[in-house]
Amino acid sequence: MIDFAQRTIDLARQNVAEGGRPFATVIAKNGEILAESANKVAQTNDPTAHAEILAIREACTKLGTEHLVGTTIYVLAHPCPMCLGSLYYCSPDEVVFLTTRDGYEPHYVDDRKYFELATFYGEFAKDWRDRRLPMRYEPRAAAVDVYRFWQERNGGQRTATVVPPG
């Protein structure tokens, strides 16, 4: 029996030793490791190269699906909003986190121009007009037409995908 939590910790420790940031993700399916990754932001300058994103991409590519039903996803820390969103999108059976923000914050901080670790979920919950990230709504009828075109090409159905059972 693989200790997926320990594997997640080991991956993150190894990443820190190699100059990376202290995060890792392991995706388990049927008692095996389907995919895994550490955070690669420091190594790649890609702000989306969080461990969750990279591991989800690898798992979905391997399985040939955008749904990770039937998997358990282990993460070193409670996910950031970007990763939480991607976890919602891929529909795993369960997400297991091994530390909280409060637990690691005395040792690691990753504040940004528009949010701090302590406030980022609050920022996301606000109406778009009230967020610190400047956003502008520029309505165009032709933008909705793209969705109408998609629906026409999809036999009149709106539904883009069906989550597999199980």
Ligand SMILES: [Zn+2]
């Ligand atoms: Zn993240």
